[in-house]
Amino acid sequence: GQQVMQIPQYQHVQEGEDFTTYCNSSTTLSNIQWYKQRPGGHPVFLIQLVKSGEVKKQKRLTFQFGEAKKNSSLHITATQTTDVGTYFCAQGGGKLIFGQGTELSVKP
């Protein structure tokens, strides 16, 4: 079935370094959503991208949707310890299909 592939699985960074996670699909996506899950917590909605080539920013987070609507990325500038968690992309379209997630750890 349809699935979205997310890489990397883990990312360890020093505080202040940048971080990026990528999602790729073999099929065109109607929309893509991003979630953050803190350890022991539940997914928290971050953003939804719908338009081809869309770029949205939330403070230090930048979200992009590819021109072909088959890939997306989340970039965090100058990571902080509060950014720790697992970031999931999810393809929308009636029901959410989650990527495998990228677990981010930040060393102070």
Next chain:
Amino acid sequence: GAVVSQHPSWVICKSGTSVKIECRSLDFQATTMFWYRQFPKQSLMLMATSNEGSKATYEQGVEKDKFLINHASLTLSTLTVTSAHPEDSSFYICSAREGTISTDTQYFGPGTRLTVL
């Protein structure tokens, strides 16, 4: 903002017993609710989609007779894990969507951690 609650937040039960988990939308009416399962260090896997007043739609590989879903009202859906076994131990998360359009946001509950002994 939209709030979804789950009860209980954690439960420990003996093998062979049944466990009911409730999912409530507190400040909106949820036409659709979703149930997910998440094993440690893994992603969320959609189990089923439930619409108020109709039968749930289960994903491939999910036993509908084992995971009973009832969406009796626009603010409440329940998941009953029947004859639970240790392999059913997992983090069960529900989400609720107010509208019927696919781009409408899903709001997630805090999850229920089930441990079957």
